[in-house]
Amino acid sequence: MKITTLTNPRQTILLTSRAGNKDNVMTLDWHTPLSFEPMMYAVSIAKARYSLELVRSSKVFVVNFMSCQFEKEVLYCGRHSGKYIDKFKETSLEREEAETINCPRIKQALGYLECQVQEELEVGDHILFVARVSKAELREKGKRLFHLFADKFTTTEE
Template sequence: MNHLQDVPLAKAYLLLNHGPSTLVTSEHAGVANVMAAAWVMPLDFDPPKLLLVLDRNTWSRHLVEGAGTFVIQLPSRRQAELTLAVGSSNGGELDKFARYDIAHGRARQVQAPVVEGCLAYLECKVIAEPHNQEKYDLFIAEVVAAYADERVFSKGRWHFPDEESRTIHYQAGGAFFATGEAFQVVKAEA
């Protein structure tokens, strides 16, 4: 995790704007879990907020409700197999960190593990909205820390040096695609 640089919180939304699959880590009462989540999106700039859909039947939901915090991580293409594995198993039935031999460290601002080797991290505190959580499984959270691998995200932009360092997007049935080629468009004068 040597190449991590802080991302200004007002720019944290740029880490999620391209809609990648994510890993969500959480911990409560000494029990930790990691799950895959595709339904995560930026919500606001200042303070930065995001939305996360957490089905009421997931083990992570129980931990997030207990702790009030979680971490969103952006895995790379080289972590697609891990992403599928943690998204296809139940943390209430097994310790995914042990079962899949997941290297991990600790979050900087919240009480949760972080999966080593991810491209970016957003540490979050839940903003309690019981109606949204119960009716829609929708969690609103404030981003309290954001950092990314400077080799793929710097100066507010994603730039992928190789195929294995791209963010991934889950379709279904084990099918992913990697983020494509970036290009710039100059706004035409009116």
């Protein structure tokens, strides 16, 4: 049995990252709040992901909370590696600059967390990044995206 059989549905987010002149977006279910004060957040990135290289070298990332209208884009970013393509070019996702870190953010996100990595922990086949949130904003309430399994998603009532 896969662990996700028990743990899903989970809210699916888009993680944006940058290293040098390369910007990237990846889809991620494994993320969690850790602390109110200071505001802390963690994400778990598999060793094979291109985003891992970017987050490791820049020590920053943005967690973008998306509405269920972006299911198609979320699936695309979770099925293609930024090592070979520019996902901002290939999708309707629009880039904007984060305010507290040198990293892209997604313009259409309902809300976001700008994160600065404090610790990196190897956990089996993933790397857990523990980060301090340097800016958090909820722009608008909306129906968010929750992953069930494979290419199936669900959402909330409001």
